[in-house]
Amino acid sequence: MNKKDHIVGRQITLVIVGFVLTFSILGVAVKVVLNNQEENYKKLDYLVNQSNAKSESMTELSDSIRDRMLIVYDILNSEDAFEIDEMNMGLSKKATDFINAREKLMSLDLTKTQIDELVDQRKILKQAQLLLAQIVENAIDETGNNQIELISKAREVNAGVLERLNKLRKMQSKLSRHELLDARTSYEETRSQMVVLGLFGLAFSLMIVYFVIRQIRNQGIKLTVLMQQLEEVNQTLEQRVEKRTKELFHTREENMRMGAELDVSRQLQKVILPTQQEISTIDGLEIAAFMQPADEIGGDYYEVLKHDSGALVGIGDVTGHGLESGMVMLMIQSIIRSQLSASSYDLIEMLKVANITIYNNVDRMNSEKNLTLMLLDYKNFGLSAAAADRPSAEMTLAGQHESVIIIRNNGEVEEIDTDELGFPIGLVSDANDFFHSKKISLYQGDLVALYTDGITEAANTAHELYGTERLCKILQANYLKLPEDIKDLIIKDVKQHIGKQKIFDDLTLLVMKQL
């Protein structure tokens, strides 16, 4: 908001400066115009005064000449000596008047032509003066016969003077008219100047107003844009912060949830596995088991359940990973174990029950988990049957899982496909027709390997799978060794194959040897 105040302050300053400038210009203009007008008036006043004075003087001059002529006539007509004397004095007075008027005229502001004219008149005036004086003298003396001739001459001379005076008056009149015209022109010029200056001032002030308005509008627009941008940025920021917070919260929540789920799943997988003690007490069968969960929990399952005549071994792989897979694994373990505790059990029945139970449970969970599951029922024939050429045990296989690999005591490899022995557990509600069993005799020294696809599909950095073939070869090459050692060798080989690649799936391996 500080910025806005600053901008408003600047605009106000600008407006004030603009108006001060406009008024200054207008003030100067008015001052100039007034000065000009005053001068014009003065000039005009002077001209009028001068003109009047000149006119007056000239009238006085004419009058005195005319009066003198009249006095001369009166003198000529009079016979009374006193009267004549008196009139002669009047004549002198008129002469003085003429001189005064002339001096007065000369003292005025005359043009050179006028002065020259006046100077030129002197001679004629002198002549007229002399003539009149002669006439008057003659009249007084009552002499002379040429009086009429003299008067006529004097009249002529005076007429000349009057004419010249008239000329002078005309000249003056013309001059006055001219000067008046000049004054008017000057006045009109001043008026034009005033109009121009006024217009200029008006234009200037309009320009300032326009400029200020434009500035204000531009700043307004800029401010609006800035405000909008700021608002957008704020909004985006708010949204981002909100989103990020949510994400963080969600991620933390998810991490916590996943972490908790991972822990629970790991626990589920671990706690339900058969103990070493259980595994090692099966008559006639030496078992080595290995399970390593992947970074993301899978759903591998294996089981060894001892019973009166041997053991029930199970291996399976629940699809996907996470808590749900762990739960399904737990369910399958319970289903198998619960049926084993019944007085008589059947692998096919077990699988059927497992299928419908898991199908219904998974359906309730709104999940699509299913699993491969193979059950192996091991029956030991006991020491009495122990002989190299006779089977010392029998195993019954049921359920679909990875192939079972058997290395016979002579080193021969048998790979038993289990696809036809079952169907994914929990995939379809009615899979009863798909479960079958297969009996396989075991001889002393025979080696049986069970595993999940975590072993055979273990990939290296080049995405090459470990494969069943390689597993068979390493089993065959080491079948005489102890199951524990064979198991370790295989796991070492698989891990070597995986190298630096991430372990994607659980690794489960069971190596069993008929004793």
Added chain:
Amino acid sequence: MIKIEDDNYQVEYQPADSVVRFTGTLRLGGLSEYAPIADCLTQAVTESDALTLSLKELEFLNSSGIAMFSKFVINARNKAEFKLVVVGSQSVPWQTKSLNNLKRLMPAMELILE
């Protein structure tokens, strides 16, 4: 033609040829996310008496996808005189076992593993 796709997969149904072609990797979360594809397959079954599913280029299918196909096959086998052909590839790891399981659900289905 109906087309369902995202960055990872493409499902294309050509009613004229009665072929539904799958390409890419399908890892949708649960049957609910597979519903549009399942609906498309159901539509294809109702529109014709024969249908070919081309899965050769479907490199991966998760368990929900296998569940979806299993349910589809179970429904399809209820339609009399319906001929279903599934074309898969032996070089795609998941297909051999899973497609064989589909055939076991519907023995009348013709499975071609190229």
